Amino acid sequence: MEKKLRQILEEKPVTASAPCRVDLGGTIDIAVFYYPLSYLEPVTFNIALDMRTHVRIVPYKPGLVKISSAGFLPAEFHIDAIPFSHPMGLLFAIAAYFRIDGIHIEIASSSPPKSALGGSSSAAVAVIAAFDRLLTRSGKSEINLIKIPELAHAIEESTAGVACGCQDQMAATWGGVNAWYWKGHGAIPWFDRKKLLDKKDADWLNDRMLVAYCGVQHDSSDINSQWIRGFIDATWRMEWVEIVNCTKRFIRAFTEKDVSIAVECMNRETAIRQEMTPGVLDVVGENLVAAARNNHCAARFAGAGGGGCIWAFGEPDRISVLKSAWEGVLDARTDARLLDTSVDTDGVWSD
Numbered sequence: 646m647e648k649k650l651r652q653i654l655e656e657k658p659v660t661a662s663a664p665c666r667v668d669l670g671g672t673i674d675i676a677v678f679y680y681p682l683s684y685l686e687p688v689t690f691n692i693a694l695d696m697r698t699h700v701r702i703v704p705y706k707p708g709l710v711k712i713s714s715a716g717f718l719p720a721e722f723h724i725d726a727i728p729f730s731h732p733m734g735l736l737f738a739i740a741a742y743f744r745i746d747g748i749h750i751e752i753a754s755s756s757p758p759k760s761a762l763g764g765s766s767s768a769a770v771a772v773i774a775a776f777d778r779l780l781t782r783s784g785k786s787e788i789n790l791i792k793i794p795e796l797a798h799a800i801e802e803s804t805a806g807v808a809c810g811c812q813d814q815m816a817a818t819w820g821g822v823n824a825w826y827w828k829g830h831g832a833i834p835w836f837d838r839k840k841l842l843d844k845k846d847a848d849w850l851n852d853r854m855l856v857a858y859c860g861v862q863h864d865s866s867d868i869n870s871q872w873i874r875g876f877i878d879a880t881w882r883m884e885w886v887e888i889v890n891c892t893k894r895f896i897r898a899f900t901e902k903d904v905s906i907a908v909e910c911m912n913r914e915t916a917i918r919q920e921m922t923p924g925v926l927d928v929v930g931e932n933l934v935a936a937a938r939n940n941h942c943a944a945r946f947a948g949a950g951g952g953g954c955i956w957a958f959g960e961p962d963r964i965s966v967l968k969s970a971w972e973g974v975l976d977a978r979t980d981a982r983l984l985d986t987s988v989d990t991d992g993v994w995s996d
Contacts, residue, residue: 659995815838867924
């Protein structure tokens with residue numbers, strides 16, 4: 646590390662934070678989907694949650710990069726010998742990109758590990774923001790906000806070796822409730838953001854939403870690969886057309902605060918994915934979704950499912966009844982629980 650950067654960190658560690666998310670219409674933010682479906686104006690919807698990922702960068706041994714994060718064993722490597730295949734390879738790859746060593750990156754997440762809430766993308770956005778803050782303290786130019794999610798996504802996709810979406814990084818960067826329209830890199834800009842909820846209306850959504858952790862960590866890699874293969878070979882093509890149309894109808898209903906139509910669209914979107922890949926929900930997830938439908942609410946797994954979290958949407962009186970029903974379902978599994986969370990109207994910040 647340059648002597649100047651070490652001095653900056655010794656005087657005051659750099660901190661940053663970014664929110665996680667729940668979503669609807671995901672997977673469409675992967676290029677293999679949104680290019681062929683461009684005629685439909687493909688879109689995804691997400692809600693940033695106040696279960697934030699916090700990052701702190703402090704000085705460490707010269708030449709080394711150390712990362713500590715709950716749910717993982719602490720690890721350190723020389724800047725020239727970082728294995729990007731490591732479980733925290735994405736964050737190590739970001740350190741390699743900025744070429745800053747002699748640091749300890751401390752990660753603290755408010756969401757359960759591997760809960761399908763986009764925690765790794767949230768961490769990536771926060772780490773990039775923290776590096777940016779460190780460099781601006783040394784006199785470098787600040788990274789344009791729009792470049793942060795793009796960089797986080799590019800590094801994640803390159804280190805993962807598989808196609809990745811970008812909506813998680815977008816939610817982490819801007820926060821709030823948004824519709825993301827994917828136009829592709831042949832267009833400028835290559836995506837459009839439509840803000841769907843003002844800060845003053847956040848409680849309207851908080852009263853109509855529940856988020857539950859199923860008690861098992863998600864493993865969505867196989868599910869995503871099935872969706873991609875099925876789309877590429879045209880096994881599932883019209884299903885994805887319907888998913889796009891369901892998401893667009895949901896967004897329109899959400900904007901108009903027509904909860905009944907939004908519930909109908911959200912439940913249909915979940916059902917289509919269950920038909921394609923029944924393993925997208927485990928037993929607890931299936932019971933949570935069934936309870937939501939029985940109580941005239943909607944339920945959707947976060948991200949690509951396979952464990953992790955389920956979120957629900959409905960009118961306040963229905964959500965109140967559903968909360969009790971969900972507590973009964975969650976009692977059947979250790980670690981499963983309702984999450985105390987609400988809309989996070991702010992995006993990434995650093996200091």
